[in-house]
Amino acid sequence: MARGSDQVRSDQESPHDWVTRAADDAIRHAEQSGAGDRVITCASGASPSGPVHLGNLREFLTVHFVAEEIRRRGIPVRHLHSWDDYDRFRKVPAGVDPSWAEHIGRPLSAVPDPWGCHSSWAEHFKAPLQAALRELGVEMEEVSQTVEYQSGAYRDQILTAVQRRADIERVMSRYRTKAAPVAANDEEAEQLAETLADSVANDDRDAGDGDLARFPFKPYCRNCGRDTTTITAYDDDSTDLAYTCSVCDFHGVTNLSTQHEGKLVWKVDWPMRWAVEGVDFEPGGVDHASPGSSYTVGKELVQDIYGGRAPSFVGYSFVGVAGMAKMSSSRGGVPTAADALKILEAPILRWLYVRRQPKQAFTIDFGPEVVRLYDEWDSLGRKAADPARRDAQVLAHERASATARAGTLPVPRVVVPFRVLSSIADVTAGSADQISRLVSNLGHPHDSVDDLEPRLGKAMTWTAEFVPPEDRTTVRSSADTDRLAALSEDEELWLAQLLDRMPDELSLEPLTSLIYGVPKLARGMGIDDPPTDQVKADQKDFFRLLYQLLVGADRGPRLPTLFMALGADRVRSLLTPP
RNA sequence: GGGCCCCUAGCUCAAUUGGCAGAGCAGGAGACUUUUAAUCUCUUGGUUGUGGGUUCGAGUCCCACGGGGCCCA
Numbered sequence A: 001m002a003r004g005s006d007q008v009r010s011d012q013e014s015p016h017d018w019v020t021r022a023a024d025d026a027i028r029h030a031e032q033s034g035a036g037d038r039v040i041t042c043a044s045g046a047s048p049s050g051p052v053h054l055g056n057l058r059e060f061l062t063v064h065f066v067a068e069e070i071r072r073r074g075i076p077v078r079h080l081h082s083w084d085d086y087d088r089f090r091k092v093p094a095g096v097d098p099s100w101a102e103h104i105g106r107p108l109s110a111v112p113d114p115w116g117c118h119s120s121w122a123e124h125f126k127a128p129l130q131a132a133l134r135e136l137g138v139e140m141e142e143v144s145q146t147v148e149y150q151s152g153a154y155r156d157q158i159l160t161a162v163q164r165r166a167d168i169e170r171v172m173s174r175y176r177t178k179a180a181p182v183a184a185n186d187e188e189a190e191q192l193a194e195t196l197a198d199s200v201a202n203d204d205r206d207a208g209d210g211d212l213a214r215f216p217f218k219p220y221c222r223n224c225g226r227d228t229t230t231i232t233a234y235d236d237d238s239t240d241l242a243y244t245c246s247v248c249d250f251h252g253v254t255n256l257s258t259q260h261e262g263k264l265v266w267k268v269d270w271p272m273r274w275a276v277e278g279v280d281f282e283p284g285g286v287d288h289a290s291p292g293s294s295y296t297v298g299k300e301l302v303q304d305i306y307g308g309r310a311p312s313f314v315g316y317s318f319v320g321v322a323g324m325a326k327m328s329s330s331r332g333g334v335p336t337a338a339d340a341l342k343i344l345e346a347p348i349l350r351w352l353y354v355r356r357q358p359k360q361a362f363t364i365d366f367g368p369e370v371v372r373l374y375d376e377w378d379s380l381g382r383k384a385a386d387p388a389r390r391d392a393q394v395l396a397h398e399r400a401s402a403t404a405r406a407g408t409l410p411v412p413r414v415v416v417p418f419r420v421l422s423s424i425a426d427v428t429a430g431s432a433d434q435i436s437r438l439v440s441n442l443g444h445p446h447d448s449v450d451d452l453e454p455r456l457g458k459a460m461t462w463t464a465e466f467v468p469p470e471d472r473t474t475v476r477s478s479a480d481t482d483r484l485a486a487l488s489e490d491e492e493l494w495l496a497q498l499l500d501r502m503p504d505e506l507s508l509e510p511l512t513s514l515i516y517g518v519p520k521l522a523r524g525m526g527i528d529d530p531p532t533d534q535v536k537a538d539q540k541d542f543f544r545l546l547y548q549l550l551v552g553a554d555r556g557p558r559l560p561t562l563f564m565a566l567g568a569d570r571v572r573s574l575l576t577p578p
Numbered sequence B: 001g002g003g004c005c006c007c008u009a010g011c012u013c014a015a016u017u018g019g020c021a022g023a024g025c026a027g028g029a030g031a032c033u034u035u036u037a038a039u040c041u042c043u044u045g046g047u048u049g050u051g052g053g054u055u056c057g058a059g060u061c062c063c064a065c066g067g068g069g070c071c072c073a
Helices: A005-013 A018-032 A057-072 A098-103 A121-135 A145-151 A155-163 A165-174 A186-198 A200-204 A266-277 A294-304 A325-331 A337-341 A346-354 A369-384 A392-401 A418-427 A432-441 A455-466 A481-485 A489-501 A508-522 A533-551 A559-566 A568-575
Strands: A040-046 A077-083 A141-144 A217-219 A229-235 A240-245 A251-255 A262-264 A279-281 A319-322 A362-365
Touching: A018 A040, A018 A057, A018 A279, A040 A057, A040 A266, A057 A077, A057 A121, A057 A346, A057 A392, A077 A145, A121 A337, A141 A145, A145 A262, A155 A165, A155 A217, A155 A262, A155 A266, A165 A294, A217 A229, A217 A240, A262 A266, A266 A279, A266 A294, A337 A346, A346 A369, A346 A392, A362 A369, A369 A392, A369 A418, A369 A455, A418 A432, A418 A455, A418 A559, A432 A455, A432 A559, A481 A533, A489 A508, A489 A533, A489 A568, A508 A533, A508 A559, A533 A559, A533 A568, A559 A568
Parallel strands: A040 A077, A040 A279, A077 A141, A319 A362
Antiparallel strands: A217 A262, A229 A240, A240 A251
16 A cells, blocks of 8 residues: 555545545556456446335445546546346235236236336336436436347357356355355244245256256246246257246247347356446445355356456445334335435435445434434535535535536525424425515525425425424414413413504514513513513413414424414414404 | 444544544533524533554554344355
8 A cells, every 4th residue: 555655645635535446446447457448337237126225226326426436537437227127026015916926937027017107017116216316417328138138139148158057157156165054943944944035046046957957047938938947958059948937837948049038147147247348347235245145256257257357346335214114104115216305405315325435334314314414414515615625525515416417416596404494394384485485584585486496395395294293383273262261361461462563464573572572561661671580481481372372382483483484364363362 | 154334422423545533412601682493602521342463643454352233155
């Protein structure tokens, strides 16, 4: 790690982060692969087997940020995304018609969409993510593995893999010699069996007996389309592959040179694509980086079989979710990028993924932390406005805020604290115009509702869907007649004074002095006189009374704000004794 | 059996190829005719899980241990 002093100096002038380093690695990889004039390829991959959740999003964004960094250095680069939609449909998730079990074993692109809105299962889950990525400013070249495999694009690589299957097996077997896990009890054993049956390792299962065991290629049955096939014979000269299907009992032959009816097993498929696509950088979940897992094995295979080099790699950790217990059951699943974008501005969601190193796990909180997150973001934004303070944090802000092609992502023209927007949204009936007027009155002048977007909409959604009921302010729907009938003499006087002097058109300043002034008036003082201790005590009681009558609680949002949110008529109806 | 991440203020967490341990909230003091779920100012708070090692210098790197979590087989 020795460095020249001049480089140390440049490090000090320009902050760096994990993105800088990953981009350095990718560029170095491209140079060492002897292709100086080639476009650098940063690859991501995902299987559209279900909702693409916030953990999967890390795959896309990690690559995106690295590609952006390379692009901004003026080096040709592409973000290539593979949809693993030729993978088998593994199991029917809860909430889907159990009859979909019929499709288990078929490619995700060949399973119909249970909701009927897209052309296939795969498309159903791709579409919402594609929309979210557009909002996030992520542009990528998308490739469908179904299209690639079925077009024969990998024909030569498949033939090579099959021809070299003994070498492949030699590599794979080295990683398979570990002791089988030991289950401590029956329950654990059951869980273990389930895990194994469900894991990607399933691809390793025997595809036939003897020489054909662990065959690197798996045909989809020509008759029923499932991968429930067992290879019965393979002729190296003709490349005819014979198989039987255990589900439909079909006996067939597919020719690997001329017909394109199957795919390589995952651990061979991945390195094959590194070679074909010339991948210089590709991240993966930390699980892919464990010894014996796909990256480790693939690294050897790409070299031995395809004469390529494994891309530079970063393993990313999992993304947790918090603060949405209420939602998980009703939605029947984990939150997606689209869910997060309902409450977070696109740059903030990007920021969450760029500010921490990939190997560090983090949690996206849909609960009260959202307010803090916005505050932190706004404060970082103020810091970023000062060029003298450009450090790694500001760099993260820059990466989050803009992309080379999309430019600056949408942020409100007038930045109002999220806390203010959401608490106002809480007490109004959710009318954006009304919120906008109140926000102006609270010292955030702006020309139109649009000036507050996209933040206002997200604050409204958050308040409505994510703030627990006990933390919300519920304005009474009708007057509390019992309480109004039981007013003390003082209380009656206060209310009378207030209602008498409250104008139909409320504005913040006069309303504030009126609310604080009522107890003074009741004691024969002027409305602008300084308060005495007695008056202060009265104010406390008066405020509590107002909260009880308006929102059925002892405390609440500041009264002048609350009054303005409700409007004079509503306040009057809730405070007028019968 | 193996790998990875985490342990830092009362709480939630920062500290980005080793360079003065920092925020927010909570707590305390104060300001504004204003005491509320507003705003602002100041402020208390630390043996960085434990024990070793490397280094001019360690929250950061290495080894061991304890605790929590994730993953692979």
